[in-house]
Amino acid sequence: DAKTTQPPSMDCAEGRAANLPCNHSTISGNEYVYWYRQIHSQGPQYIIHGLKNNETNEMASLIITEDRKSSTLILPHATLRDTAVYYCIVRFVSGSARQLTFGSGTQLTVLP
Amino acid sequence: ETGVTQTPRHLVMGMTNKKSLKCEQHLGHNAMYWYKQSAKKPLELMFVYNFKEQTENNSVPSRFSPECPNSSHLFLHLHTLQPEDSALYLCASSLHRLGRSGANVLTFGAGSRLTVL
Numbered sequence: 001d002a003k004t005t006q007p008p009s010m011d012c013a014e015g016r017a018a019n020l021p022c023n024h025s026t027i028s029g030n031e032y033v034y035w036y037r038q039i040h041s042q043g044p045q046y047i048i049h050g051l052k053n054n055e056t057n058e059m060a061s062l063i064i065t066e067d068r069k070s071s072t073l074i075l076p077h078a079t080l081r082d083t084a085v086y087y088c089i090v091r092f093v094s095g096s097a098r099q100l101t102f103g104s105g106t107q108l109t110v111l112p
Numbered sequence: 113e114t115g116v117t118q119t120p121r122h123l124v125m126g127m128t129n130k131k132s133l134k135c136e137q138h139l140g141h142n143a144m145y146w147y148k149q150s151a152k153k154p155l156e157l158m159f160v161y162n163f164k165e166q167t168e169n170n171s172v173p174s175r176f177s178p179e180c181p182n183s184s185h186l187f188l189h190l191h192t193l194q195p196e197d198s199a200l201y202l203c204a205s206s207l208h209r210l211g212r213s214g215a216n217v218l219t220f221g222a223g224s225r226l227t228v229l
Contacts, residue, residue: 032215043114043202043220044155051215091216100218102147102155 003027004088009107012082018075020106022088025069031091033064034100035073037084037108044087044102047073078110115139118203118221126229127193133224135186135203143209144186145218146178147202155202161186162209193228200225 005023012018024033032051036044048055048062050071055062061074075082087105116137125131135144146158160168161180175197177189186203204218 034217036218041200041223041225043116043118043204043222044218045114046217046219049215049217100216101157104154 003090003101004103006088006103006106008104009109011109011111012078014080014110014112015077018078018082018108018110020073020086020108021070022072023070024088024090027068027090033062033071034089035060035062036087036089038087038105039084080110080112082108083110084108114219114221116203116205116219116221118224120224121222122225124227124229125190125193127195131190133188133190133201135221137184137205137219139205139207139219141205141207141219142183143206144180144183145204146186146188147204149200149202151199190226195228198226198228
């Protein structure tokens with residue numbers, strides 16, 4: 001069962017900002033939102049995470065709505081190397097374990 | 113290089129073979145994970161180890177046997193696999209044990225691409 005909803009694909013022009021949305025309407029309590037990306041046939045790469053406040057690092061910015069039901073990952077100046085599948089993940093409880101489960105993600109294609 | 117090293121990167125094996133995948137991290141992390149990624153499918157969590165103890169087995173067939181001799185090393189032993197087991201097998205680690213509140217960032221290896229003939 002999906003805990004997050006993302007568009008399956010998006011295109012972005014090189015040099016422009018890429019805004020990737022994610023819906024996590026069932027997020028609870030103090031659960032964080034994480035973003036990873038996976039370039040073809042490589043291991044997923046951590047990008048950023050946040051709880052309530054907006055966050056920024058050298059890779060991206062994360063905007064979380066006040067009700068925490070959705071978030072947007074922003075790549076400020078997309079390059080061709082940013083072409084990848086982007087995963088928005090929240091932790092959920094399964095029995096005695098808390099897991100990070102990956103959905104289908106958004107395939108971002110940066111166009112020259 | 114992420115700090116999580118997986119070997120071999122590519123493996124081709126027959127259905128009657130026995131092989132092992134190895135994962136190593138020297139990040140000082142306490143939890144390690146095996147994920148499976150089949151073509152066109154999301155990552156599937158297979159096993160979780162916290163402080164060398166297996167805490168999660170997501171209904172994985174017994175032909176996959178994990179081993180965690182210490183908090184830096186994780187193995188996945190493979191025996192009598194099926195062609196549908198062909199996939200990218202990813203190892204990950206995290207600083208904190210599962211169940212601990214707060215952020216828990218996973219660091220992934222590059223994966224081992226397995227082909228079962």
